[in-house]
Amino acid sequence: MPMPIGLPTIEDPVITARYPFLPQARSIIKIHMDANNIDIQSLIETEWLEEVRERARVRLVESIVHKDIDAATSVDIHTPYGQMVECLSFLYAMVTVCASFDERLLARWAEGESSRADQLWGSVERPEMFQELASTYLSEVRFGESGDWEVPMIDFIELCPKISGPYWRLPNRPVRQGWVTMSPSGNENSQQRLSRLLKERIRLELIDDCRERMERMDEEFAGKMADEVGRILGLLQHQATTEVSFTATDEGDWPPCMSEISTQLAQSVNVNHVGRVFLASISRVIGLSEDDAHAFFKQAPDYSEETTRYQIAHVYENEYTPHGCSKLQINACCPVSRGDVQSSLCSKEWMDHPLKFLRAKQRSKHRDDQITESAENSQTPQ
Numbered sequence: 001m002p003m004p005i006g007l008p009t010i011e012d013p014v015i016t017a018r019y020p021f022l023p024q025a026r027s028i029i030k031i032h033m034d035a036n037n038i039d040i041q042s043l044i045e046t047e048w049l050e051e052v053r054e055r056a057r058v059r060l061v062e063s064i065v066h067k068d069i070d071a072a073t074s075v076d077i078h079t080p081y082g083q084m085v086e087c088l089s090f091l092y093a094m095v096t097v098c099a100s101f102d103e104r105l106l107a108r109w110a111e112g113e114s115s116r117a118d119q120l121w122g123s124v125e126r127p128e129m130f131q132e133l134a135s136t137y138l139s140e141v142r143f144g145e146s147g148d149w150e151v152p153m154i155d156f157i158e159l160c161p162k163i164s165g166p167y168w169r170l171p172n173r174p175v176r177q178g179w180v181t182m183s184p185s186g187n188e189n190s191q192q193r194l195s196r197l198l199k200e201r202i203r204l205e206l207i208d209d210c211r212e213r214m215e216r217m218d219e220e221f222a223g224k225m226a227d228e229v230g231r232i233l234g235l236l237q238h239q240a241t242t243e244v245s246f247t248a249t250d251e252g253d254w255p256p257c258m259s260e261i262s263t264q265l266a267q268s269v270n271v272n273h274v275g276r277v278f279l280a281s282i283s284r285v286i287g288l289s290e291d292d293a294h295a296f297f298k299q300a301p302d303y304s305e306e307t308t309r310y311q312i313a314h315v316y317e318n319e320y321t322p323h324g325c326s327k328l329q330i331n332a333c334c335p336v337s338r339g340d341v342q343s344s345l346c347s348k349e350w351m352d353h354p355l356k357f358l359r360a361k362q363r364s365k366h367r368d369d370q371i372t373e374s375a376e377n378s379q380t381p382q
């Protein structure tokens with residue numbers, strides 16, 4: 001991963017409090033802890049730190065329900081106390097995520113924190129400040145002669161596969177002497193486009209950082225966090241159930257990847273492991289029975305009734321979440337990314353998960369139903 005050789009110095013404590021995920025904030029967090037005689041143990045137990053824990057819970061909840069993490073927090077980050085609360089709440093939220101050892105929670109939290117950066121950095125008013133923030137996550141960044149931000153091709157190539165949409169394909173970007181121009185697009189200016197790219201690096205860094213902490217975390221400590229973790233996992237589960245109620249989804253609403261994998265299996269094509277797990281897990285999410293899911297696999301070239309039943313039961317019992325688009329793309333399970341199938345929904349920038357495809361289909365169907373209903377009502381004689 002190309003990274004800057006040295007991190008830019010960020011001395012403004014308001015900046016590190018506003019963006020406590022910055023690597024430069026680590027030493028500040030340590031200073032807050034030392035100055036207040038706090039260690040990780042006291043962070044989870046000490047009474048006077050309840051405000052820190054409260055703020056951390058808000059951060060976690062907002063990332064789970066996909067609300068923007070409060071940009072206008074009630075904590076006044078212009079005061080030393082507010083800076084401490086904001087920095088330590090980030091740390092407490094991170095420790096809670098690590099103590100859960102739950103990849104879904106980790107992904108959701110990292111997405112929430114990095115989306116917040118994307119949103120806030122796009123509107124940073126001082127270009128030199130934005131450049132410092134961007135330079136923290138890219139090997140280099142510069143303001144080009146064109147008046148747009150430019151990034152080294154190596155950074156762009158590494159990060160762009162994680163972002164959907166034609167803008168993020170290298171052949172669609174102006175490239176000059178190894179620099180990629182982040183031109184404005186749609187209603188976003190160059191800074192907002194670059195912030196979107198930076199979001200990916202922040203998200204990946206947070207995930208890597210948490211995984212390292214998970215490896216170091218001992219069970220006794222994780223046990224002390226059990227109540228906190230239980231609450232947040234309960235919310236995550238509830239949110240997943242609320243968001244995903246696709247029961248009785250029509251076959252015509254299936255995302256192209258699901259249609260293709262099921263068709264391939266019906267034609268005895270040997271679908272890879274990722275494709276099979278995806279098909280079983282998305283079948284569960286859309287409310288198909290285990291028997292229905294099993295039926296997809298009956299023509300597979302290596303079909304064994306016993307093994308298939310066992311594996312589908314395993315996916316259903318453990319409530320596997322279907323893979324996202326990037327995993328399916330890397331494993332050749334996405335007909336759209338291969339150019340075999342056209343889909344206007346799949347080419348949307350926000351499309352990063354087949355469940356979003358289903359949700360978008362259901363929303364548009366719901367809208368159509370309402371239009372039909374109101375048209376019928378208006379034709380009914382009074």
Ligand code: SF4
Nearest residue numbers: 255257325334346354
């Ligand atoms: S873009 Fe995503 S939802 Fe669409 S076919 Fe590919 S993997 Fe499936």
